[in-house]
Amino acid sequence: MPKKYAVLLVLMGGIFMSFVGLYMRLLSQADGFQILFYRSFGICGIVIFVGCLRRQTTPIKFFKSIDINDIFMGFALSLAFTCYVFAMLYTSVASTLLILSAAPFMTAAIGWLWIGERPKSITWVAMCFAFFGIYLMVKAGQQLGNNFGNFMALLSGFWFALMLVIARRSGKHDVLGGTFIGGAFCVLWGGCMAVILGTGLTVLSFDLFIILVMGIFGIGIGIAFVTWGASHVPAAEVSILVLIESVLGPVWPWLLLGESMTLSEILGGALVLSSVVTFALFTAK
Secondary structure, eight states, X not given: OOHHHHHHHHHHHHHHHHTHHHHHHHOSSOOHHHHHHHHHHHHHHHHHHXXXXXXXXXXXXXXXXXXXXXXXXXXXXHHHHHHHHHHHHHSOHHHHHHHHTTHHHHHHHHHHHHHXXXXXXXXXXXXXXXXXXXXXXXXXXHHTTOHHHHHHHHHHHHHHHHHHHHHHHHTOSOOHHHHHHHHHHHHHHHHHHHHHTTOOSOOOHHHHHHHHHIIIIIIIHHHHHXXXXXXXXXXXXXXXXXXXXXXXXXXXXXXXXXXXXOHHHHHHHHHHHHHHHHHHHHHHO
């Protein structure tokens, strides 16, 4: 695939994912585990479709290609998905996405500790600035009562970073198998927890429609496009391109629903985004 088309795929994937915060805000009654349960059906379905299309194979062969690495990736990704949903519910869209933008630094740290990939010096400098930006957002969030949501965003970033290190260690060219397993795990415990906690699986028709659209177009197609294009674009450039999700994500709720960003989110987010861009540029060199 020519690089210009791969770049376009990554950008389109980031744009699709940037609407997730808006979808979450449009829901009226569905709780976190109900969202996780129904959203994951959409994720699994679109990942199988794109996976078969990309690999030019059948669903049966796609399932047979899933190995232990995909299961480990899926487990980590399912925890990232779970924490992400609750982060969106308990803090602002801006804080969730901007805190998650620090995932490349978590990936670098985990990769160093686990598989011996020593980060460059600039990584530690950029990481300090990024986490200072996160501190500003978390501190402001504490005053607004968003502690749980911000903590969930940090946990989501950690589990997502762990998934990326597992993928890198396994040498896989894409994470579609792991993404499918992650969605399947979320269906399993999202449904179980909804029943155990007594909320059940009954949701409003409008909520169900929004959740399925979120799973198919927000997460499913978004991740599929990013992983498809990422195999033809240097990792450092992908780190910059996917920031379009964090930039546009808070814009849609602001434009359509009036959810504005606080000064701490703007300042902290600017530090995180600039740190990731600096990190990516120096990594590319």
